[in-house]
Structure formats: structure tokens, C-alpha cells
Amino acid sequence: MRFSEKKTATILRQHGYKFTPQRRVVTQTIASTQDHLTPAAIYEKVHQEHPNIGLVTVYRTLDILAKLGLICELHAGGSCHSYTTSASEHHHHLICSNCGKVVDFSGYDLSELKQRLSLETGFEIEDHLLEFIGLCQACQKEVIR
Amino acid sequence: MRFSEKKTATILRQHGYKFTPQRRVVTQTIASTQDHLTPAAIYEKVHQEHPNIGLVTVYRTLDILAKLGLICELHAGGSCHSYTTSASEHHHHLICSNCGKVVDFSGYDLSELKQRLSLETGFEIEDHLLEFIGLCQACQKEVIR
DNA sequence: TTGTAATTGAAAAATATTATCATTTAATAA
């Protein structure tokens, strides 16, 4: 079982959030499938059983669950955000989550990992994304929490 | 000089695209700064000098330039897409660009790189994103190009 | 120069996300 209701409740409460029925349902819905789902897809599933839960609540819940690491946010090309349960001269990026500053870095080679994954999964890998998110020096001073 | 107009023109034409004034301007605008810019920000800059270039053209141009690797698309948390010149138990993802299938993988450790980057840049790194994009086995057979 | 497929811009449409605010509710402690 990849999903523990008790754990979700505990972690939410530990961070000062309430464990509401809505949050339980959204979490369960995401846990009920291997797929990654867009907010709209999650809302649709949730809405079938619980037509009274609003889309906005889904968005709010996803934000919180992702922030707490209870679900995993991923970037899927076109439709930017989806969620799944948490269980040239190429360069990569370091991005400040506060001011948006971007620092490039290079010299980190992922080709060995890429090859390993290709063999293990049969994927034909075309691209990758490696980004670090954090606070730049300037923003570390400004930001309270 | 990080930007070569001739190279842009050549690569566009090599792929059957025309090298239009609009595409030149968008490329130049992106190349003119170290920042990463949202489509809206790019449009705004472009629009100052060339008020006749439409927002839609900016979007279309960004798609093409990114696809050809002439600019680099990045995922910046909140506001999903920006562009810059191209020069639980934690796990990561392998995503099929055709059907959206997601395969998790784990056991790849980025902590050493993270530490190195922290030291070099002064960033306080909070998170990272590592994703491989490609075609799953099933889709490799289906997809023509 | 000509022909033609690609591209463009304006507008509208479709999507996606966030803000507001009156009402309800989970959690704490009397």
C-alpha cells in the first residue's frame, strides 16, 4: 500500500493544516492510480464521487500536499503540472524561487544514467531536465521563512 | 557572442522553416539578456521596438526555437515556462512525450552535485527536478517522427 | 519574377489559475 491515510493526517497536522474530508479524498484519488494526473483530471475524478468538492479546493490541496512532499509534482512538457503519488553545449539550471534569478551550470554529465535508464526501461530518451531550486544569496537575507 | 543570426537562419531553413523578421527579432531579444524570460516578458520587449509583432507569433516562435534547441526552455516552478538562450523516498521521472506514461526511478544521488553548487553559487538549495523525456517502448512503434 | 506553401496578426475562444468573501468546519481546550 503506497498510501497511508494516517500518515497524511499526521503530517498535515504537524504543519498546522487540518485534515479535512476534501483533502482525504484528493489524496486517495491520486493514490488510486499509477498515472500522473493534471489538476483538472483530479478534479474530474473527485467530482464523480463528491460533486460538492470544488475545483479551487483541489488546487489548494494539491499545493499543500506537494509542498509537504505527500504527493510529487512533475513537469510534463506541454501541460505544465501533473501529480503522482510520492513513493549542444548542454547546461542546467539553478533557479531562485524568490526572485527568479537563474544560474547556469554545466559539466555535469548524465549520459551514463541516461544509458542505464534506456536499457532498464526500453525508453528512447530524447531529453532531460535537471534543475535545482533554492534561494540565491541576496534572497536568503530578505526572505523571512 | 552567444548568438549567431546566421546559425539561427540556417537551422530554421534546414528544418523547413522560414527565417522571418519576427523570428529574428524574437531570437535577438532572448539573446540580448542573461535573464530567463516568460513569453509575456519576451512579447513586451519585442513589442517596444516592433509594435506590429503579435503575441501569438511570439508563442509560435518560442515553440519552434525551443524544439530546434536554439533557445532553452526551463521550468520555473510557479510560472511554468520561461526561456533563455541555448549555449518520501525521493525519486525521479522518465516521461513518455507521446502517451504521458511516467516511470519512476530512484537510487540516483544528486547530493554531491547539490553541495558543490551550493558552495560555488551561494544558493541555499531547497529542491531539484530531474526528469528524462522520451518515448516508451509502445510509443516507439506507433510514432512516425 | 512567379507560384505557393508557410507565416502572420487580429480577434475570439478556450484553458488554466487565482482572488474574494460569506459560510462552514476541524481541532483545541474548557
Add this chain to the structure above:
DNA sequence: TTATTAAATGATAATATTTTTCAATTACAA
């Protein structure tokens, strides 16, 4: 249990973002 209260919800509206449409224009190969 009950009362209290800050947090959460849902309906709606407001924004923001992206895509579609289509007639007019244009790059560029022939």
C-alpha cells in the same frame, strides 16, 4: 460535550495564459 476560533471551503468572479481561426501577407525555391 460544548464553546471557541482560526482555518478551510465553495460559489463566483476576475485574471492570466494559451490556442484556434482565418483572411491577408510574405519568404523563398524554382
